[in-house]
Amino acid sequence: xxxxxxxxxxxxxxxxxxxxxxxxxxxxxxxxxxxxxxxxxxxxxxxxxxxxxxxxxxxxxxxxxxxxxxxxxxxxxxxxxxxxxxxxxxxxxxxxxxxxx
Amino acid sequence: xxxxxxxxxxxxxxxxxxxxxxxxxxxxxxxxxxxxxxxxxxxxxxxxxxxxxxxxxxxxxxxxxxxxxxxxxxxxxxxxxxxxxxxxxxxxxxxxxxxxxxxxxxxxxxxxxxxxxxxxxxxxxxxxxxxxxxxxxxxxxxxxxxxxxxxxxxxxxxxxxxx
Numbered sequence: 001x002x003x004x005x006x007x008x009x010x011x012x013x014x015x016x017x018x019x020x021x022x023x024x025x026x027x028x029x030x031x032x033x034x035x036x037x038x039x040x041x042x043x044x045x046x047x048x049x050x051x052x053x054x055x056x057x058x059x060x061x062x063x064x065x066x067x068x069x070x071x072x073x074x075x076x077x078x079x080x081x082x083x084x085x086x087x088x089x090x091x092x093x094x095x096x097x098x099x100x101x
Numbered sequence: 102x103x104x105x106x107x108x109x110x111x112x113x114x115x116x117x118x119x120x121x122x123x124x125x126x127x128x129x130x131x132x133x134x135x136x137x138x139x140x141x142x143x144x145x146x147x148x149x150x151x152x153x154x155x156x157x158x159x160x161x162x163x164x165x166x167x168x169x170x171x172x173x174x175x176x177x178x179x180x181x182x183x184x185x186x187x188x189x190x191x192x193x194x195x196x197x198x199x200x201x202x203x204x205x206x207x208x209x210x211x212x213x214x215x216x217x218x219x220x221x222x223x224x225x226x227x228x229x230x231x232x233x234x235x236x237x238x239x240x241x242x243x244x245x246x247x248x249x250x251x252x253x254x255x256x257x258x259x260x261x262x263x264x
Binding site: 012048052055071086098 | 128142148183187195229
């Protein structure tokens with residue numbers, strides 16, 4: 001399963017922050033798909049770290065993907081991650097890590 | 102319900118309020134933002150035209166018209182699971198209050214528009230609805246219709262410190 005279908009900017013956003021945070025594992029998942037439980041755990045933790053980084057960038061007024069505030073994309077991120085994890089059979093992992101985030 | 106002022110301090114409060122509604126479409130919205138129009142964005146696939154994201158609707162090549170499409174539209178939640186997931190993510194990054202705007206599923210909406218369930222074949226798309234356009238219209242008309250919808254939405258305000 002590969003992110004994303006409906007909201008293509010979610011993929012752009014995840015790729016941007018994976019590159020910024022030098023997370024090769026997430027870049028690999030974007031290229032090759034989500035296949036293992038370990039992938040799902042890694043991506044779940046990454047998404048919540050990414051949201052915290054987005055918050056910092058917004059405060060710094062840093063331009064990311066052409067704007068200084070990308071928080072309006074977050075419902076789209078939620079949608080795409082819910083679907084990706086569900087379709088890949090890893091909803092329980094995503095929900096557990098999100099509950100703890 | 103619509104005439105009452107509702108506030109929530111935590112997601113449990115919000116769940117109880119939402120649970121009283123008999124069929125709804127809702128959107129988490131950062132305090133100060135418009136519930137149905139987006140802040141201006143000039144570039145990329147996420148750019149906006151008059152407050153409408155080009156990725157949400159099917160536009161004509163010149164960008165002046167919105168074409169009928171029953172699977173493109175402004176995103177709404179119709180279930181607690183879908184709404185709470187989106188709300189949590191928006192709240193985490195917002196650094197300010199995130200309110201919830203809602204409209205009853207049986208409410209009147211402008212001509213040429215309708216709420217449609219997301220037909221993406223995933224059980225996680227359940228609870229995701231789109232406010233779609235079912236007849237071609239000028240983008241300026243869609244803006245006015247989305248403002249009309251927002252004027253009839255009720256807000257559940259986040260209270261206390263940021264969730």
